[in-house]
Amino acid sequence: NPVAPKKRFRALRFIWRLTWLSAVGGMAYLTYHIYDSKHPPEQLPADPSKKTLVVLGSGWGSVSLLKKLDTENYNLVVISPRNFFLFTPLLPSCTTGTIEHRSIMEPLRHIIRHKKRAVKYYEAEATKIDAERRVVKINDFSDVKGSVSETEVPFDYLVVGVGAENATFGIPGVKEHACFLKEIGDAQQIRKKVMDCIETATFKDQSEAEKERLLHMVVVGGGPTGIEFAGELHDFFEEDLRKWVPDITDKFKVTLVEALPNVLPMFSKALIEYTEKTFKDENISVRTKTMVKKVTDKNIDVEVTQPDGTKVKESIDYGLLVWATGNAVRNVVRDLMNQLPPQKNSRRGLVVNDYLVVDGTEGIWALGDCSATKYAPTAQVASQQGNFLARLFNSMAKTQAIEEDLYNLDQQMQAATNEDEKARLNAEINLKGRSMSKIKQLSPFEYSHQGSLAYIGADRAVADLNWFGGAISSATGGELTYIFWRSAYVSMVFSLRNRILVLTDWLKTKAFGRDVSRE
Template sequence: KAYPSASKLLLLSTCSGGGLLVYSDSSPSRRTLTADGQEIKKKKVVVLGSGWSGYSFLSHFNNPNYDVQVVSPRNFFLFTPLLPSVTNGTVEARSIVEPIRGLMRKKGFEYTEAECVKIDPSNKKIHCKSKDSTSLKGTTEFDMDYDILVIAVGAKPNTFNTPGVEEHAHFLKEADDALKIRRSVINCFERASLPDLTEEERKKIIHFVVVGGGPTGVEFSAELHDFLVEDVAKIYPKVQEFTRITLLEAGDHILNMFDKRITAFAEEKFQRDGIDLKTKSMVVGVTADEISTKERGSGEVVSEPYGMVVWSTGIGSRPVIKDFMHQIGQGQRRVLATDEWLRVEGCDSVYALGDTATINQRRVMEDIAAIFGKADKGETGTLNKKEFKGVVKDICQRYPQVELYLKKKKLRNIANLLKSANGDNTELSIETFKQALSEVDTQMKNLPATAQVASQQGKYLAKCFNKMEKCEKKPEGPLRFRGEGRHRFQPFRYRHFGSFAPLGGEQTAAELPGDWVSIGHSSQWLWYSVYASKLVSWRTRSLVVSDWVRRFIFGRDSSSI
């Protein structure tokens, strides 16, 4: 039987002037009674975020000896892979969200709808703000204590401080963003259909610019194109001819994290579809009417009028995480660094999952060198080919990032790299291997953050907590590679199940394990089945499938509500 500790006294003070309500939940732990009446002190686990990593952690967490408290500004889980489909009405926003209250009730967890604005690791406290509440006439702020903190707050869109982006561009990160885009697209067509406009004005209003040629930017462009071809042509026949989609990418190619065959196919398809693809084109500013780009080849700055801009160029740390990083001496880093057990470096009782964190690559590199050193038997300083393969396999198992990189580069490229660095010698020196791996290191930093990684991390950490007592009683787990002592759990290992890039027109590119690439209509059916199966409940699954069927039969809804 669980009962709250006496220290849980919530209302501390009310500031009358600003209408600010401040309270404190200072109950780090509750107690529970065993069958023989003994008291066990429960540790309090505070989870920040209800996204991919947080939801996965919560749904796999199953240890009654912890008190779990969730803090997140949104009381639902959002299935982000289908967010681009919401922007044109292929799928409804409500079909891809799962309220988390149901999970909280089932698991006996507590939920507070609020945003964590400060983490105080030295006092094991977080400071939170709830959304503006009209009934309370202000903002509610409160502190909450924790014994263990799980940070799963994701990331925010990165504008690279480009002037005008925050003010004039749309982002595609949250359900609200997708709904705003949907309304904005329809509004553009309604405005372009007004009488007495010149051709130039109509062209400007329905010029859609997408910035960023990553998977999200590409998928959104494809969805928008489908909408224009399949629905707009019928609904707005008079203005359809003035429509234009421009996709801007600063690099040489779009989808550069995918296999080259996929990139080439996507670029050709977009050209065939009439999507204006501009690579080597970096956005330097956005105003209310124009978007300016600097062309990498010529250095020329070009400005173009637009009707709507969608910004999708990657992610950056949230302010609360930046502040936390400064406090714990990680201020110089781009993302929060954890060890391979997902513990934030330098903070033993804080874990970080998903887009908000990355496994510290420097340590990874040292561990890799240690694996190599171990395999080297210490005598010759060289490895033969068979030993080299064994070492690579070992590294791949421990480090998902390296595995992804090696797969992308097709392992033999690395072998060739090593071979050429080492002349004709089939034996590889430690130094050569380290050199080659420093290239791997550079590449690893650029790996995209995905839902796959986030959900696997959530599941991994929950499983660690589930067997915490057993492992504490029997701590003879595997030896940590570096550093002193033993660690109770295996390090986190990522399994890559492949990636999809929907390209529109019922065609999808799929890159699956084993370097298997498939592009076309058959992959689209694979995409439908995988995503339907990955939805987190039968409710959302049935809603999404019925949305797809509705779209096939009746087309998309073009109202701007």
């Protein structure tokens, strides 16, 4: 058929043009974003006629709010001891150097410098929220201090997004001897300590028993933090340490300790079993029904529940101990709860209403891990709450503007003598009234669960996903899920710059392996 080659040629030409077009489009997109990120526009100055909105924290909740908030409508003040946003889902990858820590940090200054109206940022911790006087007391606890390191910031509206701290349940020795995994500093400390344990274990004349202890990496907590860290550590050992420090091969051991009968309680049964089986294949020992009771510098005391219900005490030696047992309420939040009678029975954090207003207050909102809602304390929840509050504040500003217009129109109406003029003003008042009631119809916060994802090591991930608003759900685990995990997280990283850095780190690790030097 003589037509066929022609058709094939046309199809090839079409694909060729499409490729070119996508390449040019991609380049234009990149160039625009790079230019835009490097050239922030001039900003409007603070406007004393606008309300002051103070936002505490620079995590998932607060930064999602910041990104979507129309700052033209407010004088915005952000207070946080951390002058960057941290993409926590990839933090476990920093403990072994799969990803470099700066790749998942987004400078807060970049974010606020791109807002319409200038935003004030104070690198400080809020140490007290005075709900009655409407001020926040802030302290600069950084190494460098000026002559003023403690002051007060007044607010009209306040958003509390300070997150949570690590739960230790008052177990003796945890704070002194364990490493946590919440902040960049924690990941750096773990990375350093893993290498320190390895180098110390290979020190001349080290006894076999001491080698065994030093090379025993214990993770407490079988939630997603503990699981992801154990998986990353396994990869580090299998892909790099085994090769560069062969002496440790037969002694390096990872143990995960969990008080409940299984790990990852928020995942479906099939994925829990898949994770436990994968860990077995990876030689990660999972000790369920094992509760840590005491920690010393070299071992942990645990209580193991036997199949017949009896409890047996045991001591486990460790070189590195990582503590990942969930969240506890921060002091500043507890102090605010103590000021407010409706909060007195709350254990998890600030109780809020459907619009995230803190119960017992006016003009104070809370979001993310510091709030107590029916949802799990996750980035997914915090970011959706941040987006919701941005919509709420944007519409509140519009309502206020309309209220002012309505007041002015009403004044004009009262002064008007001409009937035509009165009719025109009346029509305008009706129109404004209608758009005001539309704006005021903001529905309460509703969380849409997209699913849960976790990396479990050996290029495998588990995912419990919800599609089409929960109409379809799926539970998958394995290598393909891992590819999905990677693409999902890279697309969620807030900025193009960080996205490129994360991708480059993954490529670098694949090509050259992880760095085994100790900083």
